Amino acid sequence: MNCGHEKSVMFEAGVIQERVAQMAERITADYAGKDLLAVCVLKGAFMFFADLLRRIPLELETDFVRIRSYGAGDASSGRIELTKDVECAVTGRDVLIVEDIVDCGLSMDFLLREFRARGPKSLRLAALIDKVERRCVPVRVDYAGFVADAGFLVGYGLDYAEQYRTLPAIFRLNLQP
Ligand code: IMP
Numbered sequence: 001m002n003c004g005h006e007k008s009v010m011f012e013a014g015v016i017q018e019r020v021a022q023m024a025e026r027i028t029a030d031y032a033g034k035d036l037l038a039v040c041v042l043k044g045a046f047m048f049f050a051d052l053l054r055r056i057p058l059e060l061e062t063d064f065v066r067i068r069s070y071g072a073g074d075a076s077s078g079r080i081e082l083t084k085d086v087e088c089a090v091t092g093r094d095v096l097i098v099e100d101i102v103d104c105g106l107s108m109d110f111l112l113r114e115f116r117a118r119g120p121k122s123l124r125l126a127a128l129i130d131k132v133e134r135r136c137v138p139v140r141v142d143y144a145g146f147v148a149d150a151g152f153l154v155g156y157g158l159d160y161a162e163q164y165r166t167l168p169a170i171f172r173l174n175l176q177p
């Protein structure tokens with residue numbers, strides 16, 4: 001496994017934590033008194049999810065889904081599958097999907113449709129990174145951490161072929177040989 005790509009820092013750990021705290025504050029205000037079900041999209045969002053939720057002082061439930069959209073590299077296959085579903089009811093709940101990156105939008109378009117069909121009371125999307133300019137299907141991110149354009153990002157949960165997830169900052173990977 002090539003773990004030796006050149007990479008340059010894009011968002012320092014402290015900057016991420018500051019932004020996550022701001023997002024948590026907004027989400028806390030918006031969901032006070034509601035029946036919040038926060039759904040983590042595995043694996044990429046696991047670190048963001050943990051940091052975000054520990055800053056939301058509300059009673060809430062957590063659950064996890066896993067979708068497969070990317071292969072082992074950096075190109076989208078365009079085919080999306082739900083490989084792990086939530087284990088709780090969604091109907092009538094205030095559901096917040098927590099994702100790492102919205103890129104082309106196919107993954108979240110798929111997941112939001114899937115959840116909408118289950119009749120939640122409300123359904124919103126939080127994403128740490130919104131690659132707005134890369135969208136090929138319209139997906140609205142209700143809570144976006146950072147907007148990024150081109151480049152493949154790793155660290156803070158994000159991987160390239162399962163590498164780099166545990167880095168505390170986010171880096172742009174140079175995939176040129
Ligand atoms: P989309 O369906 O094109 O929006 O793909 C979104 C998914 O692709 C995210 O959940 C990520 O898992 C993955 N992805 C997109 N861009 C990156 C990146 O820069 N680094 C790591 N994963 C990415």
Ligand code: MG
Pocket residue numbers: 041042043044045100101
């Ligand atoms: Mg993902």
